[in-house]
Amino acid sequence: MIKIKNLKVYHSQEDFVILRNISLTINKGEIFGIAGESGSGKSVLAKTMLGLTKKPLITQYDEMIINNKMISGEKDFKLIRGKIISMIFQNPTASLNPVMTVGSQLIETIMFHNKCTEAEAKEIAVSLLKQVEIDFPEERLKSYPLNLSGGMNQRVMIALALSSNPKILIADEPTTALDITTQSKIINLLLKLQKEKNLTVIFISHDLNLLEKIADRILILYAGEEMELLTKDEIRQNKIRHPYTFALRKSIPKLDEKPDYLFSIPGQIEKNSSKYDNRCIFYNRCDRKTEQCYKQKPDFRDKCRCFNPI
Numbered sequence: 199m200i201k202i203k204n205l206k207v208y209h210s211q212e213d214f215v216i217l218r219n220i221s222l223t224i225n226k227g228e229i230f231g232i233a234g235e236s237g238s239g240k241s242v243l244a245k246t247m248l249g250l251t252k253k254p255l256i257t258q259y260d261e262m263i264i265n266n267k268m269i270s271g272e273k274d275f276k277l278i279r280g281k282i283i284s285m286i287f288q289n290p291t292a293s294l295n296p297v298m299t300v301g302s303q304l305i306e307t308i309m310f311h312n313k314c315t316e317a318e319a320k321e322i323a324v325s326l327l328k329q330v331e332i333d334f335p336e337e338r339l340k341s342y343p344l345n346l347s348g349g350m351n352q353r354v355m356i357a358l359a360l361s362s363n364p365k366i367l368i369a370d371e372p373t374t375a376l377d378i379t380t381q382s383k384i385i386n387l388l389l390k391l392q393k394e395k396n397l398t399v400i401f402i403s404h405d406l407n408l409l410e411k412i413a414d415r416i417l418i419l420y421a422g423e424e425m426e427l428l429t430k431d432e433i434r435q436n437k438i439r440h441p442y443t444f445a446l447r448k449s450i451p452k453l454d455e456k457p458d459y460l461f462s463i464p465g466q467i468e469k470n471s472s473k474y475d476n477r478c479i480f481y482n483r484c485d486r487k488t489e490q491c492y493k494q495k496p497d498f499r500d501k502c503r504c505f506n507p508i
């Protein structure tokens with residue numbers, strides 16, 4: 199469904215690589231999780247699949263195939279953006295237009311994607327609101343985003359994203375701005391829609407705990423590099439090999455334990471500069487580092503980038 203070879207995104211004015219030689223394949227109908235700390239490049243990776251990275255960032259790749267189409271530039275991205283691939287974001291209330299009713303926003307988007315009259319678009323809008331389980335959909339069409347809760351607005355965002363009948367949905371931290379019970383309702387809705395429509399979902403989150411519950415495979419990104427690719431079973435069965443994945447998982451508090459302090463990974467994520475062309479990017483924070491890690495960059499081999507895996 200999606201194949202990317204050697205994707206690189208870098209800053210045109212600073213010595214700073216945002217994504218370094220990323221290669222991945224995402225299968226049709228799978229939920230593909232992308233995890234990593236803030237600043238690891240999760241959102242930029244998603245944006246490159248929509249051709250949305252802009253100057254000062256420069257994007258290069260050897261190959262990008264989306265839905266069997268070779269993507270070679272903006273002309274190709276225009277054909278897939280919002281049509282084959284839709285995206286939902288972290289803060290639904292800020293993503294919607296506050297001065298337009300939910301109905302106007304839906305009807306406008308539906309008419310943009312489908313050849314239909316306004317009356318037909320209104321019918322589709324009502325049906326989409328039903329699909330995202332909004333009660334009294336005809337009434338809700340008249341509401342403004344600020345009159346709705348964050349959870350309702352995220353449902354509206356999902357309805358908007360589905361209005362073009364996409365094959366791929368990118369969900370970039372879609373529940374971070376919502377309270378915990380609303381979070382699980384939105385996740386369950388996304389899982390239901392994914393099954394019903396056989397959607398391929400790219401789910402971005404810093405919450406490894408959540409991803410191991412919902413994703414088929416999870417890519418662990420760190421400072422713009424692929425550290426490890428795991429199936430959810432590998433994570434559940436503790437078959438983790440990369441020290442970063444291990445530390446990331448250790449930093450998630452467990453409900454049944456009451457530790458005196460919460461574990462956090464020492465140090466901070468560093469900018470991936472040319473200093474790291476021949477050095478492991480996790481070197482400074484790793485408790486398994488050796489001299490080799492300082493002098494050589496490990497390849498991403500057998501789904502793990504580490505000279506001394508666990």
Ligand SMILES: Nc1ncnc2c1ncn2[C@@H]1O[C@H](COP(=O)(O)OP(=O)(O)OP(=O)(O)O)[C@@H](O)[C@H]1O
Nearest residue numbers: 216234235236237238239240241242243254255404
């Ligand atoms: N337009 C831009 N110009 C310069 N740097 C950028 C730009 N967009 C992103 N970056 C940098 O790229 C890096 C990766 O950003 P990105 O937003 O992808 O991280 P993330 O993993 O999604 O983080 P978060 O979880 O906080 O959303 C960050 O260091 C960020 O500052």
